[in-house]
Amino acid sequence: MAATAPPTTAWSNWAGNQHADPGAVLRPATVDGVVEAVRSAGAAGERIRPVGSGHSFTPIARPEGRQLELGALRTDIRVERSARLVTVPAGMTLRTLNALLAEHGLALPNLGDIDAQTVAGAISTGTHGTGAGYGCLSTFVEALTLVTGTGEVLRCTAGQHPDVLAAARVGLGALGVLVEVTLRCVDAFVLRAHERPAPLAAVLAELPALVERHDHVEFYWFPYTDRVQVKTNDRVPADDRPLPRWRGWLDDDFLANTVFAGACRLGRAVPALAPAISAISARALTERSYTGRSDAIFCTPRRVRFVEMEYGLPRAALPEALDALRRIVDGLPFKVLFPVEVRFTAADDIWLSHGYGRDSVYLAVHQYVGMPYEPYFRAFERVATELGGRPHWGKLHWRDAASLAPAYPRFADFLALRDRLDPGRVFGNGYLDRVLGGAPSGTTA
Ligand SMILES: Cc1cc2nc3c(=O)[nH]c(=O)nc-3n(C[C@H](O)[C@H](O)[C@H](O)COP(=O)(O)OP(=O)(O)OC[C@H]3O[C@@H](n4cnc5c(N)ncnc54)[C@H](O)[C@@H]3O)c2cc1C
Incomplete structure (x- = not known):
């Protein structure tokens, strides 16, 4: 069950330049609770936005209907030491993840400047560090589990729903709610x-x-x-x-x-x-x-x-x-x-x-x-x-869908996948309307 709490505090981001007064703040503890939260928002014709630690400068996470927090969601933590694969709840912060990995003699191959972000939030905007031989943090994602806009639970791997995996690793929170992420790690290093x-x-x-x-x-x-x-x-x-x-x-x-x-x-x-x-x-x-x-x-x-x-x-x-x-x-x-x-x-x-x-x-x-x-x-x-x-999707900019489309060769594929996974735009907000377009592609916004 999704625990509903009256919004005690309005939402704002770390920089203090984005604010919202969500209609409800939901903190599900189970994947079923996430499914129920998404379905009930859809049935009520309201939008629901998964939020992370609020470290984006853009309004990308801004909840304009219901706010979905993943901090209380407990999924099994699985550490496959010899394969160097770790599966964690998507709302875990990078700081907690780093400590967990260290206990098992593992580490992420690269990180950005801070560790306050959630795993889901960091990968959803393409958060990166530096290193000419290293891609952004999303490149470490081997698999993920997503609750779509219709409440379907998809486990995505290279073999299962590979198109969803390819897109949802930097999904902007537009394709579904990430509930679990599997990351390829390396041996701990100095x-x-x-x-x-x-x-x-x-x-x-x-x-x-x-x-x-x-x-x-x-x-x-x-x-x-x-x-x-x-x-x-x-x-x-x-x-x-x-x-x-x-x-x-x-x-x-x-x-x-x-x-x-x-x-x-x-x-x-x-x-x-x-x-x-x-x-x-x-x-x-x-x-x-x-x-x-x-x-x-x-x-x-x-x-x-x-x-x-x-x-x-x-x-x-x-x-x-x-x-x-x-x-x-x-x-x-x-x-x-x-x-x-x-x-x-x-x-x-x-x-x-x-x-x-x-x-x-x-x-x-x-x-x-x-x-x-x-x-x-x-x-x-x-x-x-x-x-x-x-x-950067999480940092201020003024580009819109028309100007971004030519910069991304797979932009149209992403929009088509969004139409499939979130046809009712239950995860939409003003920022996504701007950068991806609001209405399903092929219709008038
Ligand atoms: C001080 C500071 C330092 C930073 N350093 C770097 C850096 O070194 N490199 C870099 O690239 N960026 C950096 N950033 C940007 C930051 O990494 C990104 O904005 C990141 O997305 C923030 O993660 P978050 O957990 O706060 O997510 P939020 O900002 O809360 O959300 C980001 C996106 O993730 C989505 N999301 C959150 N949870 C889920 C979920 N469970 N399922 C689906 N979608 C979800 C939200 O809907 C939203 O679209 C920095 C930001 C700050 C404030």
Whole structure:
């Protein structure tokens, strides 16, 4: 049975830029409860939206009818150690998953910057980390179980409903409710992180070799400067250089969160100081190298609130995109307080993955909460669109179905599958209406 609770708190996301007052909040504990929740919403002619941890900046998870939370859903956890396959409830957070995997000597091959997302939420938007040889997190999905818009429960594997598996690994929450996900893991591993400041031009010149040589490479460009901070992570045999506890706290918590938050508040109050703050931040970051368990190296706490847009581009477009971004930043009538993050991923075959069919570079533009951002993001979106960019589904953008369709070779197949799995659009919301179209394809919206 789906437990119905009156909405005690309205829904909002982590960044605080999306809000909703759902008509009901449902927290089913069983798969049957999920089926019942979906069927009863359909019968009442209402929409129902599965939500994760609320870490998307777009209104992709915004519940506009009933809100479905999966945190209480218990399905069997299965660890097949020798096959390195793990099956978990889809509402489990990545943090809980990482701890579970570590207990079994396993790990996910790659992760993004944080671990607060749910497994379902992370894969549904194509969440990714960095590493030229690694696709987004959805590429680790071997199988999944989905409750469709008509209440059917589909177990999807390479042999059963392979088309649904191919699409629902980045399903935008549009095809059904994920209740269980099977992930292909690797043996637990240690990473050595190396961080160093460098001139942007030098990093761009050595980039192909850098990306080739290291397992995971990313860099942050500081607006108004020619400086970047480069971070590489490589697999090593021993955890022989852990950061002392105080140093980890000082660098990753105090400096990266507390001091940075203070600098952002100052920049917001006195925008003319932003270029100086950016230059000081770029110079203040020093070189350091340390080892640790993979998930602890990949993921760090993020307590300074911001809004973000991120575009995946063909790798060769990076220099042109960065050039354009510098000109955009310099020409804005306001200042930018956050660095630009640049990451790399490998091509995959998931229909609506940003990395579908091509090796990608990702450029993420951020702005501190409460600062203007739209002209900045929109100007970069125009450049990124020209360069064949695909917007991250969970991060701000203004593209619609007509503009996205040519960017994704399997877009029409995804829409046809959505018609089959959710003919009544019980999972719809305003965001999906915009990016996929509201009415079943072939009819008028
Ligand atoms: C501080 C911060 C850091 C981030 N770092 C990265 C990063 O490094 N790399 C990156 O790529 N992204 C990153 N993101 C974006 C984030 O990973 C994605 O937006 C992700 O989708 C959020 O997961 P969530 O659990 O919060 O899901 P939500 O945002 O709550 O939901 C996302 C989507 O998943 C759907 N969904 C949720 N549960 C289910 C379910 N059970 N079945 C079907 N659909 C479901 C929702 O309907 C919605 O469509 C970051 C975001 C923040 C705020």
